[in-house]
Amino acid sequence: MNAAPVFDRVYSGLKQMLRQGRRSPGARLDPAALADELAASITPVRDALYRLTGERMVDGAGEGFQVPLLTEPDLRDLYAWNLQLLLAAPRPGDLPAAQIGTGPSVLIAERAEALFAGIARLSGNCEQLAAVTALNDRLYAVRICEESWFGDCEEELAALVQAESREIRVLLGRYHRRRIAAVPELLRLRYRAHG
Template identity: 40%
Template structure:
């Protein structure tokens, strides 16, 4: 196992690159090339990739190595359905969050969406629930990066959710949250196709 002072930044760097779409779905993650890219030896890279396998952000295929997951329409729909179940549960448990606003501070849709769900999870004050929602935040992040190209009012939809949550969640918020997820479940085939066709930003 790599020492923490090497492993943690290596893990964080690789994870961020995955979330940013540095490698396309299905592509092989070669430890040697990533080690050169990050500027470390192969050991912390392999340790990091194994950790990301546990988080389901990387696939490990015996005999074929590490790969970026290639989600199909069914997979994406399942993730969205699970996210809705967990978020609805969290909203029922929400207390008066200490924050007076959702700490997004970003015009990036994926980051703003993450902030909305992180806010709900934190306000539920249940560590296991928070961990599950944050894991889904990571796995859904690549699709949130492109969803505005499929759902043209996606940014306004997230802004409306922010406003509802800040002004105290209500039945209207629950209805809006269900609509948010149902629209993306319906758009899943287009989101998956667009992600497969997207040209990733390499660094």
């Protein structure tokens, strides 16, 4: 088998595992155990862990790797940075609803991810889109918790999708401030999922 497809499969599998929060924050990521779990040799697993470390989805822990520990200031910074990037789009709004994904099988985390990537895409700046995409990856597991903490995420995202250009900035600010205020509770939910 070609090495590139193996690496791609391992990298995608590890990234999805981290995005979905299937390992607790601070958990050690043992390359040998992950290689067994992913039916791959240890080399592509290590290579994928190094790449994910560069993407800040994995922490290098001395001689090994671990799931990053997310603190309250860290999570507040991630939300604030997400807002700054989205507000930097020259005209956030006018987003085709087809890009957002709807229906009972689409998680709120996926809808938020699609919405924010769509806004960044409208900027026409590939670096802005790459930064928002990376933030989406790092915030995905917490956004799963948002759905259980806030009872109205679906309505909130629908309002953002339907907003006109002049009002979306206000709604984006409200959306992010609300989450920043709930950081302690969201982290408790995130950590409780593995406690």
